[in-house]
Amino acid sequence: ADRLGPVLKNVDDAAKAHPSFFVGEFGGASAAKGVDTAFADDLKSAGALSIPLTLIILVVAFGALVAAGIPLLLALTAVFATFGLAALPSHVIPLAQEAFAVVLLIGLAVGVDYSLFYLRREREERAAGRSPEAALEIAAATSGRSVLISGFTVMVAMAGLFLTGDATFASFGYATIIVVAVAMLGSLTVLPALLSKLGDRVDRLRVPLVRRRRRNVREGGAWGPIVDAVLRRPLLSASLAAGLLIALAIPALQMHMAT
Secondary structure (H helix, E strand, O other), X not given: OOOHHHHHHHHHHHHHHOOOOOOOOOOHHHHHHHHHHHHHHHHHHHHHHHHHHHHHHHHHHHOEHHHXXXXXXXXXXXXXXXXXXXXXXXXXXXXXXXXHHHXXXXXXXXXXXXXXXXXXXXXXXXHXXXXXXXXXXXXXXXXXXXXXXXXXXXXHHHHHHHHHOOHHHHHHHHHHHHHHHHHHHHHHOHHHHHHHHHHHHHHOOEOOOOOOOOOOOOOOOOHXXXXXXXHHOHHHHHHHHHHHHHHHHHHHHHOOOOO
């Protein structure tokens, strides 16, 4: 790859000297260099765009820097831990270099999501007049269970990438499973401990120009009626959902991987 510079320059010069012709080249070395550059740029752009944007959204949602920083911090620690942990199975299963950009995006998504489960429920219970300890216990019993179920659901879904038989997709699968597992573990252990330590200080460093909007909405929002209908007829709801998922998955049985 380090010898490609002069070759690529000559090809570009030839193309400029003869604009009426298409002049190009292709080979294993130049293709590898192009892929390496593209995926390195993808990881940089993913970090440069997603991290600041996530922080801005969280600041607008919470109106306080401390509360906004906790989900982002948990997500980033899960991502960085996965960068190291993914090296262990890579001795057996190849790890695609583009997997790191996927880990960053998936890790931010689930890490922030799981933290919001806890933070929102804990703040709701505190607003209802409960003590910090009682609010955390209720959040752990409700949102903690949601985090556990959601985490395993995402991990099972990501395991579907192993069925492709493609080494790149397989590395996506186990790398994202690791980051989801780490984010889930942090949400069930580190997050409650951190909230217990901070207490009401979680709302410190308020942003004066950002006012949190409070709306009196029915518990569960738009999902309330859906959940009520599902709970009235659980067997019928489960059958319809399973049938829909199977119907959506049928085309995948006819897929054939090829280069």
